[in-house]
Amino acid sequence: MGGSLGDSTLTEGARIETSQRMPWVDAAKGICIILVVMMYATYNTGEHTGKVGFLHYAIGFATPFRMPEFFLISGLFLSNVIARPWRRYADRRIIHYLYFYGLWALISICLKIGIFSGRPDQMLLDLAWAVVQPYGVLWFIYMLAVFSLAAKLLWRVNMPHWVVILVAAVLQMTGYVSPSYLVTQFFAYFVFFYLGYAAAPLVFRIVAFSERHWRLSLVGLGIWAIANYLLVFSPGYALHPAEMQMGLAAIPPVHLFLAVAGTFALCVMGALFVRSPRFEWLRWIGEHSLVVYVAFTIPMSIIRGILQWSGLISDVGILSVVVFAGSLVSPLILYSLVRWTGYGTFLFERPGWARIPIEKSVAYN
Secondary structure (H helix, E strand, O other): OOOOOOOOEHHHHOOOOOOOOOHHHHHHHHHHHHHHHHHHHHHHHHHHHOOOOOHHHHHHHOOOOHHHHHHHHHHOOHHHOOOOOHHHHHHHHHHHHHHHHHHHHHHHHHHHHHHHOOOHHHHHHHHHHHHHOOOHHHHHHHHHHHHHHHHHHHHHOOOOHHHHHHHHHHHHHHOOOOOOHHHHHHHHHHHHHHHHHHOHHHHHHHHHHHHHOHHHHHHHHHHHHHHHHHHHOOOOOEEEOOEEEOOHHHOHHHHHHHHHHHHHHHHHHHHHHOOOHHHHHHHHHHHOHHHHHHHOHHHHHHHHHHHHHHOOOOOHHHHHHHHHHHHHHHHHHHHHHHHHHOOOHHHOEOOHHHOOOOOHHHOOO
């Protein structure tokens, strides 16, 4: 049964919906997933050790733009599919993400709460809440489905882009924290997803310019990095074992500006990295970024727990690096084993029963 997974894999379903992949997009996604796994691994290690290590500064620098970049890239090619019939659109942009969210939420909750913590009652409660409230790290997958639905509805009523972006930006700058995690994350990140959709031509022009003028692009990235660093680590910032408090970058308009600037900067970085074949690994990781995202927390907790118990590594910075590296690589090993053996394909491939049947007459849309 060995061989490659089908077109409904997590990687393929999240694949840029064009006839040909853009390597710089995958490279940018590779940077993003590395920063995301690094953040969770570092904060998880810091929380359980009560200490701050050198990786805390790296993830602190990336705080304004880390998740906004993921959402912006997810919206970049939405214009290619937004006009599809509802059934086709919902299958690829909503049901697709909800399947993998539901599957991995079930696996995570059953393992962490039902087995490791031995609390089946809490497990059932968490499973019920996961239907209406994004669960843990998987909130990103959940919100991709929600954002895709919102964008389709806004397209149906022909809402002007500038109106949506203005309203979404205001919502983001309010910093509103709702009792509903879904609402909180919608306020915080919808503007970046929609900006990727609406401003895609601008992003492509910027990337094309950076590819032609790479030296000038390096200068621009240097200026951006210095400005981002100075605003994040300005007076008022504080690093804690499990969180980051920014300085001037915490001011809502500044935070939004840095988030947008950072997302554009990572796109340019992706374009510069793929100039060299030595960074093919980064593009490959980006191509499989969602495979990493859904599965990295389980090995993260196991690796960190074993290393802490063994006492082999006492420095929290080095411990964070080892936990981060193991968390990043483990899902990719699992994915490769699934491809090789053909067993467990449901982990990364959406089965037929989880798809909306599409009539052949409209299958090309």
